[in-house]
Amino acid sequence: MAAPMGVILAVALALLFMVTHDSEPHPVVGGIAIAITMVWVCTGLAWALIVDRDTVRGATKNPEQSVESVWFDRAASGAFSDTLLTTGLGTAAIVFARIDISATVALSAVILIAMASCAVRYVIQQRQG
Incomplete structure (x- = not known):
């Protein structure tokens, strides 16, 4: 669940970048670079916010x-x-x-x-x- 949400959030950030930075010579290339770069950060953020510690095997209780x-x-x-x-x-x-x-x-x-x-x-x- 966290991985798809991370990808969706990264693509949304890339689209936001492409819409707001129209003076760039290649906004699509910039958007793709932003999406590829941000997918890891966004997936980590989604995992931290969504995944419950009780569902992860071997996770420390406290x-x-x-x-x-x-x-x-x-x-x-x-x-x-x-x-x-x-x-x-x-x-x-x-x-x-x-x-x-x-x-x-x-x-x-x-x-x-x-x-x-x-x-x-x-x-x-x-x-x-």
Whole structure:
């Protein structure tokens, strides 16, 4: 049920793209590319919204109480502290050094720091058990 709904939603998004972007030289090619790209995302969204956990064999009854969930919570909590610390120190260093950095670069660095910190902390939690 989720796969057909994902395909229908992806095609609807592609049609919306084709209707609203008529200045493109090849709107049909763009629409097909959007549909192919979005079908996986839309199918995942449909599955998350429609599929009941009780119908999936081997699914954890309460996933929020699993060991992996505890690891992720600890990793995300620590990553948030790391992100605040490095962003604050980085901002102070940039201000005092009078370096001009674009917002895109700065925000990309913040996201990369947060993701890397969370990933490293998760692996550490996993190895510690």
